[in-house]
Amino acid sequence: MFKKFSKEDIHSRSNIKSSVQRGLKSNFVDTYPGLEPIIDDIIPKKSQAILIKCEDKIQLYSIDNEIVLFQHFDDLVPTLKIVHKYSDCFPKVQVDRGAIKFVLSGANIMCPGLTSAGGNLPEENLEKDRIVTVYAEGKEHALAIGRLLMSSDEIKSKNKGHGIELIHYLGDGLWNLQE
Amino acid sequence: MNAKNILYCGICSFPPEYCEFGLSFNRCKQWLSENNSELFNQLYSDEALANATSTLSLEKEEKISKDLLKKQQKEEARVERELAKKLQSKVTIKRIERNKRKHIISITGLEVFDIELKKLSKTFSSKFATGCSISKTADKKDEILVQGDLSDEAKVFIENLLKEKGLNEVKVEQIDDKKIKKKAAATGAPA
Numbered sequence: 135m136f137k138k139f140s141k142e143d144i145h146s147r148s149n150i151k152s153s154v155q156r157g158l159k160s161n162f163v164d165t166y167p168g169l170e171p172i173i174d175d176i177i178p179k180k181s182q183a184i185l186i187k188c189e190d191k192i193q194l195y196s197i198d199n200e201i202v203l204f205q206h207f208d209d210l211v212p213t214l215k216i217v218h219k220y221s222d223c224f225p226k227v228q229v230d231r232g233a234i235k236f237v238l239s240g241a242n243i244m245c246p247g248l249t250s251a252g253g254n255l256p257e258e259n260l261e262k263d264r265i266v267t268v269y270a271e272g273k274e275h276a277l278a279i280g281r282l283l284m285s286s287d288e289i290k291s292k293n294k295g296h297g298i299e300l301i302h303y304l305g306d307g308l309w310n311l312q313e
Numbered sequence: 314m315n316a317k318n319i320l321y322c323g324i325c326s327f328p329p330e331y332c333e334f335g336l337s338f339n340r341c342k343q344w345l346s347e348n349n350s351e352l353f354n355q356l357y358s359d360e361a362l363a364n365a366t367s368t369l370s371l372e373k374e375e376k377i378s379k380d381l382l383k384k385q386q387k388e389e390a391r392v393e394r395e396l397a398k399k400l401q402s403k404v405t406i407k408r409i410e411r412n413k414r415k416h417i418i419s420i421t422g423l424e425v426f427d428i429e430l431k432k433l434s435k436t437f438s439s440k441f442a443t444g445c446s447i448s449k450t451a452d453k454k455d456e457i458l459v460q461g462d463l464s465d466e467a468k469v470f471i472e473n474l475l476k477e478k479g480l481n482e483v484k485v486e487q488i489d490d491k492k493i494k495k496k497a498a499a500t501g502a503p504a
């Protein structure tokens with residue numbers, strides 16, 4: 135989504151109303167219940183979120199000069215910097231070492247990269263369309279965020295084709311965007 | 314639960330464990346050894362390298378490192394070439410006489426140094442409270458035109474910009490176009 139993203143894709147910025155900000159916060163927590171105890175650290179009560187409208191109906195939300203999350207249609211997605219800080223609040227999957235360079239070039243993730251010995255999927259099923267954070271064999275931090283193109287159980291059973299649509303990754307246009 | 318404090322690489326901006334997949338691995342390593350020796354040892358000491366486990370076959374692992382090395386060497390060569398090109402280039406500030414009292418200056422050669430003309434033109438017009446525009450010279454090079462006799466001011470400003478980019482050695486040349494104007498217009502300025 136952000137492979138070729140740059141400053142030129144930004145259309146406008148505006149402060150959002152506090153009521154809208156409260157709604158955004160509760161949506162964010164609804165999507166990722168793990169955020170509940172720390173949501174006030176990410177979006178403090180007295181902060182002013184700035185909405186940055188971009189090309190392709192992408193909306194970024196920035197707080198204190200840091201983009202913390204973005205919205206694309208119904209998806210509410212944290213930025214990788216937030217995932218790095220609060221890693222345990224989001225569902226995790228893991229690719230094997232062989233997949234890292236493909237992920238870092240923005241490619242969708244193939245099922246075998248998740249089911250091989252170096253990969254990992256959670257035991258309990260994750261539904262199709264869930265937003266997941268992507269980790270890598272031998273690494274501590276997430277390198278990408280994506281959306282499940284099939285449920286995690288299906289990824290295990292089919293083990294063929296694209297399993298995750300890549301949304302945001304280290305080094306993409308959003309990562310490199312300076313606020 | 315507290316926010317984790319994450320160190321990001323000062324060269325490639327990734328968490329340092331991912332520097333090996335970037336294009337500036339050598340410079341990244343150098344940076345980390347100077348800025349966080351603890352993490353450097355954790356990632357790159359002989360012991361760490363010996364203990365690094367991977368589920369990939371040895372062949373696959375070798376192929377990954379070979380491909381990466383090739384890419385990184387290519388990138389290093391590119392960076393070097395580009396720096397050499399920059400150091401050989403110069404910025405030219407030409408003072409052009411419009412009539413007895415009015416001058417404009419034409420600044421060329423900026424694009425080589427990744428200086429955004431649009432932005433600089435805006436900065437100039439507000440900083441010097443004057444009109445600025447971007448246009449093309451006779452030989453199709455991008456230029457910024459600034460209204461007013463501001464050659465010296467522009468020189469200082471651009472030199473500072475270059476300094477920020479670590480390009481102190483780049484020359485900013487000032488020329489006065491008074492006499493050669495007619496000739497240059499007739500033959501096209503030399504490249």
Ligand SMILES: [Zn+2]
Nearest residue numbers: 322325332341
């Ligand atoms: Zn690095």
